Amino acid sequence: MPQNIIELDGVKLTLPSAAGPVNILRGIDLAIGAGEAAGLVGPSGSGKSTLLMVLAGLERPSSGRIRSAGQDLTGLGEDALARFRRDHIGIVFQSFHLIPTMTALENVAIPLEFAGRGDAFARAEEELRLVGLGHRLT
Protein backbone atom coordinates (compact mmCIF):
# COMPACT_ATOMS: atom_id res chain seq x y z
CA MET A 1 0.00 0.00 0.00
CA PRO A 2 1.46 3.42 -0.91
CA GLN A 3 2.26 5.71 1.98
CA ASN A 4 -0.21 8.52 2.57
CA ILE A 5 1.26 12.01 2.47
CA ILE A 6 -1.98 13.61 3.73
CA GLU A 7 -4.55 12.10 6.10
CA LEU A 8 -7.61 13.85 7.49
CA ASP A 9 -9.76 12.24 10.10
CA GLY A 10 -13.11 13.81 11.01
CA VAL A 11 -11.94 17.35 10.32
CA LYS A 12 -14.46 20.03 11.22
CA LEU A 13 -14.16 23.80 10.97
CA THR A 14 -16.70 26.27 12.26
CA LEU A 15 -16.11 30.00 11.89
CA PRO A 16 -18.16 32.90 13.22
CA SER A 17 -19.96 35.22 10.83
CA ALA A 18 -22.40 38.12 11.16
CA ALA A 19 -25.23 35.62 10.55
CA GLY A 20 -23.95 33.23 13.24
CA PRO A 21 -21.51 30.30 13.20
CA VAL A 22 -20.84 28.72 9.80
CA ASN A 23 -20.08 24.98 9.79
CA ILE A 24 -17.76 25.05 6.79
CA LEU A 25 -16.09 21.63 7.09
CA ARG A 26 -18.34 18.99 8.62
CA GLY A 27 -16.26 15.89 9.22
CA ILE A 28 -13.82 15.41 6.35
CA ASP A 29 -12.07 12.03 6.06
CA LEU A 30 -9.45 12.04 3.33
CA ALA A 31 -6.27 10.22 2.38
CA ILE A 32 -3.91 11.24 -0.41
CA GLY A 33 -0.99 8.96 -1.29
CA ALA A 34 2.57 10.19 -1.77
CA GLY A 35 3.11 11.14 -5.41
CA GLU A 36 -0.60 11.19 -6.12
CA ALA A 37 -2.11 14.19 -7.94
CA ALA A 38 -5.50 15.15 -6.50
CA GLY A 39 -8.08 17.63 -7.70
CA LEU A 40 -10.76 19.17 -5.51
CA VAL A 41 -14.03 19.93 -7.28
CA GLY A 42 -17.22 21.45 -5.91
CA PRO A 43 -19.68 24.32 -6.15
CA SER A 44 -18.66 27.82 -5.16
CA GLY A 45 -18.89 28.20 -1.38
CA SER A 46 -18.66 24.46 -0.68
CA GLY A 47 -15.41 24.82 1.27
CA LYS A 48 -12.63 24.00 -1.22
CA SER A 49 -10.44 26.99 -0.33
CA THR A 50 -11.05 26.43 3.37
CA LEU A 51 -10.03 22.78 3.09
CA LEU A 52 -6.81 23.80 1.32
CA MET A 53 -6.08 26.33 4.07
CA VAL A 54 -6.50 23.58 6.66
CA LEU A 55 -4.33 21.13 4.67
CA ALA A 56 -1.60 23.75 4.36
CA GLY A 57 -1.57 24.56 8.08
CA LEU A 58 -2.82 28.10 7.46
CA GLU A 59 -6.07 27.49 9.33
CA ARG A 60 -6.55 25.27 12.38
CA PRO A 61 -9.57 22.95 12.39
CA SER A 62 -12.12 23.17 15.21
CA SER A 63 -11.81 19.41 15.68
CA GLY A 64 -10.47 16.31 13.98
CA ARG A 65 -6.98 15.15 13.12
CA ILE A 66 -4.60 16.09 10.29
CA ARG A 67 -1.40 14.28 9.40
CA SER A 68 0.62 15.84 6.63
CA ALA A 69 4.14 14.97 5.43
CA GLY A 70 4.50 12.54 8.33
CA GLN A 71 3.67 15.18 10.91
CA ASP A 72 0.60 15.42 13.14
CA LEU A 73 -0.63 19.01 12.85
CA THR A 74 -3.14 18.60 15.67
CA GLY A 75 -2.31 20.97 18.49
CA LEU A 76 0.66 22.65 16.80
CA GLY A 77 1.09 26.33 17.74
CA GLU A 78 1.59 29.21 15.30
CA ASP A 79 5.41 28.93 15.29
CA ALA A 80 5.41 25.17 14.71
CA LEU A 81 2.82 25.58 11.94
CA ALA A 82 4.97 28.26 10.30
CA ARG A 83 7.96 25.89 10.36
CA PHE A 84 5.79 23.10 8.94
CA ARG A 85 4.66 25.34 6.06
CA ARG A 86 8.22 26.51 5.40
CA ASP A 87 9.51 22.94 5.17
CA HIS A 88 6.63 21.15 3.44
CA ILE A 89 4.09 23.40 1.73
CA GLY A 90 4.17 25.18 -1.61
CA ILE A 91 1.18 27.21 -2.73
CA VAL A 92 0.57 29.11 -5.95
CA PHE A 93 -2.17 31.59 -5.05
CA GLN A 94 -4.39 33.15 -7.69
CA SER A 95 -2.68 36.43 -6.80
CA PHE A 96 0.94 35.46 -6.38
CA HIS A 97 1.84 37.38 -3.19
CA LEU A 98 5.30 38.17 -4.54
CA ILE A 99 7.17 40.91 -2.69
CA PRO A 100 7.18 43.79 -5.19
CA THR A 101 10.27 45.54 -3.79
CA MET A 102 12.40 42.42 -4.32
CA THR A 103 13.74 40.90 -7.53
CA ALA A 104 12.50 37.58 -8.86
CA LEU A 105 15.71 35.98 -7.60
CA GLU A 106 15.22 37.40 -4.10
CA ASN A 107 11.56 36.35 -4.03
CA VAL A 108 12.57 32.75 -4.70
CA ALA A 109 15.71 32.75 -2.54
CA ILE A 110 14.35 34.31 0.66
CA PRO A 111 12.18 31.35 1.75
CA LEU A 112 15.18 29.07 1.15
CA GLU A 113 17.32 31.33 3.33
CA PHE A 114 14.67 31.23 6.06
CA ALA A 115 14.86 27.44 5.80
CA GLY A 116 18.59 27.69 6.55
CA ARG A 117 19.94 26.70 3.15
CA GLY A 118 23.40 28.06 2.56
CA ASP A 119 22.98 27.77 -1.22
CA ALA A 120 19.69 29.72 -1.33
CA PHE A 121 20.66 32.15 -4.10
CA ALA A 122 22.46 29.57 -6.25
CA ARG A 123 19.53 27.19 -5.93
CA ALA A 124 16.97 29.95 -6.67
CA GLU A 125 18.91 30.95 -9.79
CA GLU A 126 19.09 27.34 -10.93
CA GLU A 127 15.34 26.82 -10.46
CA LEU A 128 14.42 30.08 -12.21
CA ARG A 129 16.60 29.14 -15.18
CA LEU A 130 14.99 25.70 -15.21
CA VAL A 131 11.52 27.25 -15.76
CA GLY A 132 12.76 29.63 -18.46
CA LEU A 133 13.04 32.72 -16.25
CA GLY A 134 16.82 33.09 -16.42
CA HIS A 135 16.38 36.48 -18.12
CA ARG A 136 14.23 37.79 -15.23
CA LEU A 137 16.56 37.16 -12.31
CA THR A 138 17.16 40.80 -11.39
Ligand SMILES: Nc1ncnc2c1ncn2[C@@H]1O[C@H](COP(=O)(O)OP(=O)(O)O)[C@@H](O)[C@H]1O
Ligand atom coordinates in the same frame (compact mmCIF):
# COMPACT_ATOMS: atom_id res chain seq x y z
N1 LIG B 1 -13.19 33.47 7.39
C1 LIG B 1 -14.46 33.06 7.22
N2 LIG B 1 -15.41 33.36 8.13
C2 LIG B 1 -16.69 32.94 7.97
N3 LIG B 1 -17.12 32.21 6.93
C3 LIG B 1 -16.22 31.90 5.98
C4 LIG B 1 -14.84 32.29 6.07
N4 LIG B 1 -14.17 31.82 4.97
C5 LIG B 1 -15.10 31.16 4.25
N5 LIG B 1 -16.34 31.21 4.83
C6 LIG B 1 -17.57 30.57 4.33
O1 LIG B 1 -17.31 29.18 4.19
C7 LIG B 1 -17.93 28.67 3.04
C8 LIG B 1 -16.89 28.00 2.16
O2 LIG B 1 -16.02 28.98 1.61
P1 LIG B 1 -14.80 28.62 0.66
O3 LIG B 1 -13.91 27.65 1.35
O4 LIG B 1 -14.20 29.91 0.24
O5 LIG B 1 -15.53 27.89 -0.56
P2 LIG B 1 -15.01 27.58 -2.05
O6 LIG B 1 -13.52 27.79 -2.09
O7 LIG B 1 -15.41 26.15 -2.28
O8 LIG B 1 -15.75 28.51 -2.95
C9 LIG B 1 -18.65 29.84 2.38
O9 LIG B 1 -19.99 29.78 2.81
C10 LIG B 1 -17.93 31.04 2.94
O10 LIG B 1 -18.78 32.15 2.99
Ligand SMILES: [Mg+2]
Ligand atom coordinates in the same frame (compact mmCIF):
# COMPACT_ATOMS: atom_id res chain seq x y z
MG1 LIG C 1 -12.36 29.03 -3.27
